[in-house]
Amino acid sequence: MTSNETRHRRRGLFRPLTVLASVALALSACGAPASAPPGQGGTGAAGGGDGSKVIIGVGGQTLLTYLPTTLAQELGYYEEEGVNVELQDLQGGSKALTAMIGGSTHVTSGYYEHTIQMQAKNQPIKAFVDMGRSSGLALLVAPKNEGQIKSIADLKGKNVGVTSPGSSTDMFVKFLLVESGMQQTDAAVSAIGAGSSAVAAMEQNQVDAAVMLEPDISVLTKRIGHDPVILEDVRTEEGLKEVFDTDAWPSASLYAKTDWLEQNKDTAGKLAKAIKRTLEFIDSHSGEEIAAEMPEKFAGGDKELYAKVIEDLKKTLSKDGSFTENGVEAVLKTQRVANPEVGDKDIKLEDTYTNEFVE
CATH class of the missing domain: 3.40.190.10 (Periplasmic binding protein-like II)
Structure with missing residues (x-):
């Protein structure tokens, strides 16, 4: 099976979801909830016991x-x-x-x-x-690069968005690069977070591709008006077996x-x-x-x-x-x-x- 055939088959794995959710889902308008600064509230090393x-x-x-x-x-x-x-x-x-x-x-x-x-x-x-x-991950191509990035090999010299360096999204990119016979440094990674920031980074072509999760994938689909190109998709059991050779x-x-x-x-x-x-x-x-x-x-x-x-x-x-x-x-x-x-x-x-x- 060629890389293009694999890509198109995987892209179809979740098509019912993207079509379903592309009608509307404006999560990107509100983004992620605000977080308290780490350490707020004074946590103790042994915290959690006795009702604390x-x-x-x-x-x-x-x-x-x-x-x-x-x-x-x-x-x-x-x-x-x-x-x-x-x-x-x-x-x-x-x-x-x-x-x-x-x-x-x-x-x-x-x-x-x-x-x-x-x-x-x-x-x-x-x-x-x-x-x-x-893992719920999928590697998507930014709208500006549809037709240009058709395989993992095409990511060489490109900038791939991840939630943050060192996160599972980052590890996913590195795994795919190595499995494709490339070096981990062949593609750069940029932190785009999750929620509205991730969707905006892709919609505005701030990155060439990105590893995303739901509901961000469906939000992006709605915003760009069509199914994004998906290079790899491990949101399903079939995708897990193809990419990681496991069903769990x-x-x-x-x-x-x-x-x-x-x-x-x-x-x-x-x-x-x-x-x-x-x-x-x-x-x-x-x-x-x-x-x-x-x-x-x-x-x-x-x-x-x-x-x-x-x-x-x-x-x-x-x-x-x-x-x-x-x-x-x-x-x-x-x-x-x-x-x-x-x-x-x-x-x-x-x-x-x-x-x-x-x-």
Whole structure:
């Protein structure tokens, strides 16, 4: 199969969603919710116990991959489980990770692969509930380059937008470049964030291509008036198998420093239970019912279409919050390709995740 044939076939994987959502979905008008400065509220190193506040840094709160984190709060599940949670939108997984490592937050709602990256740096963190079975990523071509960029090879010398350097979107670009026989430096990356900033960067051709997630992809589709050219798409099980050779990809998760987990097992258990209950709610309710529970601003004034996007993306979420062995192994495999800091280092996967809090 040629690269063009592969691209067009993958592009068709999510066509029903883009057509559906392109009618309208003005999320870009409101953008991501404002976040409190990291460290606001005075977090302690052992915070989270005895009813104290647990601050969770979210790697882009409007992104649907992190929907369970916000929905759990909207449903009151954190409170019902007896934990006081504050969510901070930190506009990218690497920023959320940095905030936690620096002590500004206790827990991160970010991608599982960060636990592997940090073990390679001898900084133990562990994921304790999995929210996503797919990374939810797609690599799109900016409107100005449609017809010029037709394959990963065409990205050489181009500028690719990612949420932030070091985030999962960045790792995705690097993996694709290497898998295509290129150097990781053959394409530059620029931070475009998520939400309105990401959509604007693509619509205004500030970058040549970008790795995006929903609902940003659907917002961009509506803004440019046609389906964008998609080079790679791992929002579906078929796409995961083609790109990563797996049917499971632990992505959005809750993770924390390993010592924090050891010191706050009761709190971690309550957080995990709240997220597990949320995943069960998502699985048993319609997109419309879920959208009705989310913050009004997330719908951009059109809850009906927001609900339809959620309905389509439900299939990418975990149903029970547990990690699978083949999934974490697939993430490690691609990290070895995409991330020189991981490379061939001895990684103990059993130290990067646990299912004890969701079982």
